[in-house]
Each structure stands twice: as structure tokens, then as C-alpha cells.
Amino acid sequence: MDARTKFNVTVTGPAEGQPMLFAHGFGCDQNMWRHVAPAFADDFRVILFDLVGAGGSDLSAYDPVRHATLQGYADDVLEIIRELDLRDVVFVGHSVSAMIGALAEVAEPERFDKLVMVGPSPRYIDEAAYVGGFAEEDILDMLDSLESNYLGWSAAMAPAIMSNPDRPELGEELTESFCRMDPTVARQFARVTFLTDTRPELARVTTPTLVLQCSNDLIAPVAVGTYVRDTIPGSTMTMLEATGHCPQLSAPHETVAAMAGFVRGGPGE
Amino acid sequence: MTSESLAREAFLEALVYDDPVQLYERAPCGFLSTTPDGVIVKCNGTFRTWIGLEAGDIVGKLSFVDLLTPGGRIYHETHYAPSLKMHDSVREIALDLVRSDGRRLPVLVNATLDRDIDGRPRVIRIAVFDATERRRYERELLRAKEAAESSEERAHSLARTLQQTLIPPTPPTIPLLDVAAAYRPAGDGVEVGGDFYDVFPAGHEDWVVVIGDVCGKGVDAAVVTALVRHTVRALAVGHDEPSRILEGLNEVLLQHETDRFCTVALMRLRRDSDGWYAVLGTGGHPSPLLVRGDAAPEPCGGGGPLIGIFDHPSFAETTLRLLPGDLLLLYTDGVPEGRRDSDLYGDERLLATISRHRGSAADLVGGLVADVLDFQRQDPRDDIAVLAIGVPHA
Incomplete structure (x- = not known):
């Protein structure tokens, strides 16, 4: 199966534009970018996709072994990049996808021009002097919370996961499927997301990176954003007034403005 | 108001x-x-x-x-x-x-x-x-679902383990004889089937090749299948003739507290000057097929009484010589009786498939199993065992 189908890839903007690849975070799908991505579609080739198991991705592409680590998800990103033959990619990753982008960049840096990390965290669990914001039991508690919430609709969501071009209501359904994920995949993805430690990889990132940090983000506190900025060589951080973990939804204009200068600036080295 | x-x-x-x-x-x-x-x-x-x-x-x-x-x-x-x-x-x-x-x-x-x-x-x-x-209540339901899933997984793994005791993982290597075999369980493989095969040495120079099918499925059938497989091995120590082995097996099954019966094709092979000399006995089993040159596959033996039903059955024997280039195919009824809706796989398809895969024992087994599974859309309703032996050219 090709990557376009597997990951429900959608492409807008001029074909000759510099590619700008948006990756959504845990719990969401590409609809997450609906207020931000269009602002770049005049001059960039804007590419959106769903992580495997989320939104309109093909569930059969989920492989418990490959996707037991974030590297598996990073390999998915590289698969898209290779299939679409993208070069000089501006990669915009939200939440865990900021780390997925970092891993992809470390594997094939020559493909990337810039990284934008929205609310990144390389490690959610506190450890010695490092403050991630959570204790390990908080993460287990969250897995419990996931189970309770996926209980009611695990069967109901199946049709939205299978793509079916004969059904005109599909577009609507995909929006409805927002924040929905196959329960088994969601649980494993939650484990991988919240128990992985990507800190050692950050220092190996060589592509110019911008960290967008929200005020009062429970998931990725300011101290964590600062850690990411201090660890990725030559990266910069912009503080947003937006609160919460999803500025692209709560403050899309501010988010677009904070990215614009960086992504339209000259090419990275 | x-x-x-x-x-x-x-x-x-x-x-x-x-x-x-x-x-x-x-x-x-x-x-x-x-x-x-x-x-x-x-x-x-x-x-x-x-x-x-x-x-x-x-x-x-x-x-x-x-x-x-x-x-x-x-x-x-x-x-x-x-x-x-x-x-x-x-x-x-x-x-x-x-x-x-x-x-x-x-x-x-x-x-x-x-x-x-x-x-x-x-x-x-x-x-x-x-x-x-x-x-x-939801938590109880979740726990119950998890328990059900894990016991299903245990049942799967038990079935796999049990099945592996009935089928040798890989046939032995025999000088100057190619052996290939395959087994596919019915459906999703949760249930143990009754098909089995075995290849083992007997005496100094002889080899015994056996394939069979115990009626029914599940643990009860598996118990009988294990009994049959080991009884055949034991009887082959004291008896040369396949018909005597089948008689002994018949008696053991009659005396066993089961009303299950089986079909068996059993062959004793001995190396001779330029190939193998084979004595074949069958009890209620589909005829093995001899594939020689470009000729149509030729049935050898086959039929005979089912084993485990009659008091004094007699089993006929067929002798044949296997020459370089010859292939002999043994299979269980899961092959010709494979079904797609109301369509049977049947002997005609079986013969046509054989003629496309007469290159080697492995080619024949692989090609036939793939074709039968394709015919049944990868969801066979009965288990399938296929075994082929071939005499390589010198």
C-alpha cells in the first residue's frame, strides 16, 4: 500500500512550493491544523497526514512491533517524505510529533530545512533534576482514563477508519472522527508517547529549529520547552500568550504569526 | 372545577x-x-x-x-x-x-x-x-473482556502446541529422497485438527511415511491423533508390512475408549539400485498420486476399510518402484473437499494443479497448498495435510 493511502496524506498549495509537512499530536488528527495550515498554502506545498491509527489512516498499517517505539512513527514520516520525494522540508510537529520529527531529522537530516516544534516534550516523567511535569503513576492513571473513554465507541468508529470513496458523507465523518483513535492503538501510542525518553536524541538535531511554547501548558510546561531549546543546538523559542496545549486551535493567528518569520526566512544551513 | x-x-x-x-x-x-x-x-x-x-x-x-x-x-x-x-x-x-x-x-x-x-x-x-x-460496572466489563481475550490467547497457544506434537516441524533429511510436507489448520487455527503425518526410519535402511486423518476436531480428536501417530511408530518396529501395521492400529483403536476412527496411508520405503522400492497400504484414505514424467498423475492403492470400526478388516498392499524424477503425493481429504460456497475443489483441480507444479517435492507441496487455500479464500473449513516425496535425478 502506498504511503498516501496509509497515512491519509492530503496535499494543497503550489506543487513547486517548498514542502511544509504538518504532523498532529497524540489524541488528534490532521484536522488539528485546519486553522493554521491554510495560512501557508499560498507559497508552500502543504502536506497533512494522519498518524497510523488516527483519523483517516489505514488501520492495517499499524504494526505492534514497528510502532512500539517513536522511531517507528519517525520511519512513517520518512516513508511519506521519500514517496512524495520531498526535499528541504519544513516540518511542523505538535506535541509528540515534535519528537517524531526530531527522530526523522536525526535519521535523514539532508531532507529537512527547518523544524517547528509546537509544545514539544522529550520526556514527560520527572527524573532527578529534570522536570517533565508528571510522575510515572500519573501516566498509568491516564491510560486508565483512556480505557474508560474508549469504552463506548470502539465499534462505532470503525467506519470512519476505513476509507470508502463511495460514501459522500466521508468528509464529514472524518471531521467527526477527530480525536478518535483505534482504542488498542491509542493505548499503545499513549504508552510510547508518554514513557519514551527522547532527550538523548535532541543534541543530535542539526536542522534549524523553532520551539513554540504556550503559557500554562500542563502537558509541556515552560521548563520543558526551555530544556528543548537549550538542548537542540542553535534553536530558538517563542513564547505564546496562548494557554493550554493546542495553540493551533485556541490561538491560530498567534501561532501562524509566530511561525511565519521563521519558516519564510532564508534557508537553513 | x-x-x-x-x-x-x-x-x-x-x-x-x-x-x-x-x-x-x-x-x-x-x-x-x-x-x-x-x-x-x-x-x-x-x-x-x-x-x-x-x-x-x-x-x-x-x-x-x-x-x-x-x-x-x-x-x-x-x-x-x-x-x-x-x-x-x-x-x-x-x-x-x-x-x-x-x-x-x-x-x-x-x-x-x-x-x-x-x-x-x-x-x-x-x-x-x-x-x-x-x-x-464498566471496569468489571473491561476486566471480563481482558480475561476473555487472554483465555482465547491461551486456547490459541494450546492448540498450536498440541498441533505441533502431531506434526514434525520439518521432515527428516533422507539421502537420495526429497521430502516436503505442509499442514494448514482449518479456519483461524484455534481448534486442533485431526490430520497428521510422520516420516521416520525403520530398521537399518527402511523409512516409513505415513499420513492420516482422525475424524473430528478438538482436544478429543487430538488425543486420538497422538495415539495413532505413536502406535504406528511402535508397530513399525516389529512389522514390515504396512497391512500388518494397519491391522494392529485398527485393534488398538477398537480397544481404546473412543468411537473415533481414522484414515491412513502408510508406506514403507527401501532404497534399491536406481530408486526406491515402496510398499503402500491404505485404510479408507484417498489414493496417493504418482507423478511420472509428463504423464497424468496415476493413483496408487487407496481405499480399503476405515481404521477403528471393523473387527477383522483386511488391508490390501500395493507395491511400486519410484525412479529418478518421480514424485509421489499424499494428501488428506481437506484438499479435494476444500469448499468455496457450494463449489468443491475436486479431483480435476487437484490434477491440474499437480501438472503445474511437478518440478520438485517442495514445489508440489507449496503450489498445491497455496492453490487450495486461494480457492477457499484463505479460510479452509477443514484442515489440510500434504506430503510429497521425490527421487532426485542422480
């Missing part, structure tokens, strides 16, 4: 025009209003009682997420909040509230996001329902 009915009407009217403040404060669910970023600006008495805090401790001071467990906060920030911004409402979100004394209250939450005329978020209204009992 009587005075009594007038009084009742007045009473009902008074109920309808209940004091709106009481209606809000004492509603049988918690009500909250928050700013778009979550700070609680108003909440009702029911909610304050559940939480165990006064209005002064809550309003303007706490956000809704502050009242959740840490895990619930993650869920709130990654699912609930984005979904609310996207759809302007969320329904039936399961969360735990943390009361002032630290105890948890499992709740279900519905929320709506109100926007001003310019579409800017104005206020979030949240209704909270006590779901203590429901959540307990």
Missing part, C-alpha cells in the same frame, strides 16, 4: 415556576461555567457539595483541570479541550474529580462552548454526572 382540582393545579404551577436559583443550585447534576481557557466562574451547590469546597475557594481561583486527576488532565488537554474547540461540544467524557479530601468521584462530563457573535469563544458550560456505579 372542584376546589380540590384547583388546589392541585396551583400546586403543579408552583412546581413549574420553581425558583430558578434553586433549580440551578440543587439540580441533580453538577453545573459549572468557565472561561474559554478553563477558569471556573460559576458552579452550583451540587457540584460544591461533591467537591467539598465553598464557592469562595473555587470561583476565579480554580480551573476545571485543577479538579481532575493528573491522568485526567492529560486526557483533558489532549482530547477533551481540542475536541471542544473543534466541535463546540463534547459528550460523555469519563473523568475522575478529586474532592477536597483527596477521594475520587468518577463522573461523566458533557460540555458546550458558547461563542459571541464574532465567533470568539465566550464561555464553556459543563454538566457533571456522578457515574460511580456505572464506572465500576
